[in-house]
Amino acid sequence: MISIQGKGVSTGVAIGPLYYYQRAKSTIRRYEVADPDAEWARFKAAQEKAIAQLGELAEKAREEAGDEAALLFETHQMMAEDMEYEEAIQTAIQENKLNAEAAVTDTAAQFADMFAAMDDPYFQARSADVKDVSGRIIAALTGVAQGGIDSPVPVILAADDLAPSETVQLDKSKILGFVTEGGSGSSHTAILARTMGIPAIIGVGNQLKPEYEGREVIIDGSTGSVVVEADADTRAHLLKKMEEQKRQRELLEKLKGQPNVTLDGQSIKVFCNIGSPDDVAAVLSNDAGGVGLFRSEFLYLNCDDYPSEDYQFEAYKKALSDMNGREVVIRTLDIGADKQIGYFNMPHEENPALGNRALRICLNRPEIFHTQLRALYRASAYGRLGIMFPMVTSVWEVKEARKMCEQVKAELTKEGIPFSDDVEIGIMIETPAAVLMSDRLAKVVDFFSCGTNDLTQYTLACDRQNADLGRFYNPHHPAVLRALKMVCDNAHKNGVWVGICGELGADLALTETFLSIGIDELSVSPRAVLPLRQKIREINVSQIKEKVLADLLSDENTI
Ligand code: PEP
């Protein structure tokens, strides 16, 4: 038995074979082939395999998101057998006697550069496509699956670290749990694991070794322990814990249909954070009142090119109609920082967390924002939509964004396309500037939602991605809690509601504080809804409020 200790970031016990995440190999071997005809046949077989895979992906996309989504994969199919592309590869193999992997790599680079140099943004974007298609052919040649899980059974997935774009593209039905060498608890990969309700452990360093692949592993997301080939006692203990957790969940089931109300009658909304319309099923099965944060950027991360208006419209419409009249707050694109997307072609930044991200990108590149806002307003006809802007620091940004909303509404009216007139507009409070300006910002919005993951990062000047800063990144810091109180007071003075959609919302050690300062809504991962409801129903706010508020502002509470 081998015991490894990491940090649990998503609770639950999981058992299964260990599987290492397959990332495409970046170094391609280059050599002269003795039999170019045989090498050409190798290429043709790999090309055929890639085309078949793309066909399957197109079908899957069609079923899940409609014809438009399938089109991308169909375009990739056509690219894979494009005559000029194929001829260039053939020349490299048959005339220059190059091995197929190197021939595809060279041709991909040549075509990608040619597309990138074109003036038309449509053709520029094809540069990423040709690389993607070529990567798939190379994966078929080398036998290394591209960023996938090539296992017939569900696995405990191990990786050095996973980027959000890699995590969203994984086949969730194949994953029992995550273990990563690096990572931090407030990274988007950890957040995604919680949203999916999958146990996850980060920061195991080099204790986990590739030679453990295929062996049985048990992970415990509440303690951060990873056990490879557990002995009989440990195995029995952990399986018992798994059973116990299952029983706890069953007990919590009884809370379904009950209100989120304290012993002395104070109500609070409990909503969910989601990353895709598919997560709505978990929102409903956990009986949440609505969606408090739909991270729309995960749609973009899941695409190889800018998602079209129709593609986005279908996704938002699905979330809204599946929620059946319950509010769905969709956050506009929040990329940048740790969420990088190749096809945005963003220039390198020294400090991406302080850089061109979120609403800043939308205001700098209004054509992208415009497409998203049109999709959002069109979808608003199918449910109760709230639109929320991330990373706000100034009133002018909100005014400019709202102006674009008005412009989109005017366009839709002119085109006779229906939309709701009752869309709430809110902002994330996740920068110290937004906290300090919350009295003014409250005058230009309908609601605030506090993004405590970033608010902690920016208030404490502490990178949320940096695992070495663990004890410095403290969302319980009085500076963060006082900021929340200030935001609440300013919101309520102006008749604006205020929620928390950062991970702190699910922290049961702070539920009393949130109720005492008057937070109106907590938006958490689906699995956290019922434990939070249970906690709320045990609290008597009038009995604890005075002390909680006094502690918050006390001289002692300086950390
Ligand atoms: C936050 O910053 O708290 C938040 C909810 O947004 P994200 O984690 O996606 O940055």
Ligand code: MG
């Ligand atoms: Mg944020």
